[in-house]
Amino acid sequence: MDDPTHTPGPGRPPGEQPEPPGPPRSTPAPCDPVAAALGNASLLGIGYLLLGHRRLAALAALGTVFLLGLTASAAAAWCEAVLLLWWTAGTSHGWFLARRRARHAVRRGQRVGTLTVTVAVLLSAVLLRVDAYGIEDRVREAREGGDCEAAVAAQGEVWFGHRVAGGPAVQPGDAVVAACHRLERAADTLAAGRSGSTEDLERGFGILAHVLEEPGNGQTVRTVLDAFLGGLPTEDACATATVAGWLREREPTGDVLDRSAETAGRTEPAALLGCGDDLMNGDKWQRARVRYQQLLDTYPDDARTERARGGVRKATLAIELEEVGRLVADTHSASSGYCDAPAKYSGAPPHRKGLNRALFLGDSEYTGKLPDGWRTSDPAQAALVVCADTAENGDAVETCYYENKRHERLPHEVTFRKVRIPLKVYALRTGERVDPREVQISGTSCPRTLLYEYRIGYDFGPGGDEFVSTTTSGIRDAFTPVVKR
Known part of the structure; x- marks a missing residue:
């Protein structure tokens, strides 16, 4: 049934329903x-x-x-x-x-x-x-005061908010912290260098020099350097001498690092003397003499020079005595060891008038029968070193005629000779050779019976030359001119 109240719109066919109305358009809310x-x-x-x-x-x-x-x-x-x-x-x-x-x-x-x-x-x-x-x-302020620890602690308060709100302000602090960390590494390296390691000293001073090139780090570098220098001298005199010597020889750079030369001059003389003494106590005489001589050469006006001269003399004597001892130990004959290459020991007793105790080397067949008061086995107590060679025929004393009882038709003439011993006699104090060059030992000759060794096919009696029969007193008399002047 049609709606009597509905009137079709213009152009709309009769009987067609109108479109439903759309949702109302929203109006933007008022804004502020x-x-x-x-x-x-x-x-x-x-x-x-x-x-x-x-x-x-x-x-x-x-x-x-x-x-x-x-x-x-x-x-x-x-x-x-x-x-x-x-x-x-x-x-x-x-x-x-x-x-x-x-x-x-x-x-x-x-x-x-x-x-x-x-x-x-x-x-x-x-x-x-x-x-x-x-x-x-x-x-x-902390950096200007040389206090790296305070600077690092202050910069440690920086967080992300500070970097957002004031990045340019806190950014230089990062460089300060980085420099302080490098200085901390330098301090550790220099502390190790106090033991005498020149490699650590080179590295430590190299780090200080690079940090010093950055503006504003002068005081922090000075603090690290002062702490290192304040630790000198150490208990080890030789380590201190090495460190002080390195500081003295360091090439000047015209900056705060040159203050190390003052510490070298303050600590090195005593360290050199103490090091020399320590090395002497350890029987390291060569190195000890070097340290004493360094003190004399580098600090000739120092009050310790007299003690250093005494140390040089003492070390030199010890070196000479060690060398003599080595040569004596290597001597097995009159042409080896000390007898072949004599050396001096300046601390030996002088070769003077009277009895001079001697160190007898070489062939000991006859020298071994000399009085104990003439002999010594200690090179430090000897005035002479006597090198005895193998005995040889000396001057003829008497010729005797002997009959061979085994072969009566073979008589034999025998000439008895003194025992000649070639010698090399050295004054130990100078290492120079002195007289006599030989000794001849006298003895009895022409015994009634002469025993000899018979060897089939070779000989039938004694040789043509024989040694005289020596005695202890004869040996002593022969060697008296050697040990007495």
């Missing part, structure tokens, strides 16, 4: 430009959220995060300038977007909320920036 601007001034994109632009809000937040990270890592003024432009652009954009809306309204709640957030953000940034400059001041 001030709230939008304040919201974006927080750098969090809150103004875009108030305007309903969620994508813009997300982009604003991501952009802020990126710029904050860049500012914290780069710590450069241009990054802060970019961040300020980003803040200005976001605030202005929020204001203009809101102003384009047809309807405006004052939203006190939004204004208070956005103002609170923005003020909190900006106030935090200001406070962090002020704190960053305060930290930078403390780091600078």
